[in-house]
Amino acid sequence: MPDMSDRRILRHLLADPDASNAVLARRAGVTTASLWRRLERMREAGVIPAIQNRVDWRALGWEVEVSLRFTLDKTDPRAFDEFIAAAREVPEVTEIQTFLGSVDLRLSVIARDMAHWQQIYRARILTLPHVSDSDALMLVSTIKDSAELAL
Template sequence: MLDSDDRAILRQMQADPSLGVPDIADRVGMTAARVTRRIEKLVAAGVLLGQEAVIDWAALGFSVHVSLRITLDKTQARAFDEFIAAARAVREVIEIQTFLGRVDVRLSLVARDLAHYQQLYRENVLTLPHIADIEALMDVANVKSERRLPL
């Protein structure tokens, strides 16, 4: 699906997301117009989903990061849909993942401190619908967080 030119462009974009098209073109040995067309094709194909800002939550005062592993009461037909809709409404939830297995959902949330986390947990998490079991894992250190693919 990807040829060597596409891979070269993607490698440059992953290595330095702040690069503009002219800089990418210089680094991969193509014209800016050709790189632009390639990027447009990658977007149209769904390979490139967009660009995003990576935010350091701690720098904004959110020093507590917790991962909640949740098992839902699957005897309720709409448990997943209702739970996810309610979880999306919690502003401090920054990621929602669903799984197959004993754990159904993982919520990733941020809080300013432990007191704020305790408040969020009591007022926003425990009130989410259809929770059968919940396990909280507090992040101690982020050893590796990589979204780059080896292209």
Template sequence: MLDDLDRRILRNLQADPARSIPDLADHLGLTASRLSRRLEKLREGGVLRGSRAVIDWQALGYAVEVSLRVTLDKTNPRAFDEFIPAARQIPEVLEIQTFLGQVDVRLSLIARDMRHYQSIYREKILYLPHMADIEALTHVARIKANKGLPI
């Protein structure tokens, strides 16, 4: 699986993903070519799946975050298959999770303000197929949001 060097590389990438390969290699006591080979091995093994820009949606004027807990009409065998693609089409939906239990799906969405949220809810959410019940939870504070893994 992972050796100590792989774990050191991953910890450093999590801490500063924008760090250049030569700088990271120097920090780890490696050559840039050896670090590049290790990174390629981690990519090929599926451990590293690319890099992405993390955009602060609040800096773009979105001030409201809502979690919608949805129960689907499970009498329809295609409920999940039709609900999920329709929910993906709503640009303000940032995340879709499915569950086993009373709640079937959780949608995490953002809006500029409550008026915008109301518009999204009335014009888009309520038209999603096969919903039997929906509960909205307005986000107040993020207490812990650790994206790094304990490597």
């Protein structure tokens, strides 16, 4: 469990993820060596996941983002596994999430434009197995995209 110094480091890391270790250590009130050890310990504990570079797909011309919600026909015990396996084969699916409740799964899908979205939807989404109901939400704008919580 992170102590107060770890939490202070995490607050500053979240506020400025590109800050150097020296700047981060100064802001958090610890030495650079202590910061490095604490960050390593938190990485090993899974508090800080591996660094992943994120691609801005809009900057590369992928203008359409759709969130698809699915309810599956659960009469087949393999429904979830077969649906997920098929969804993983769709290159434009960037995220797959499962839920408890009236919605079983959510897929995030990207497309270059509306014509491309229509091709993906007809050829790949409508053919996913075990779907009893679906709903599509097209992303208009992102107001907040943050993993920050009070620490």
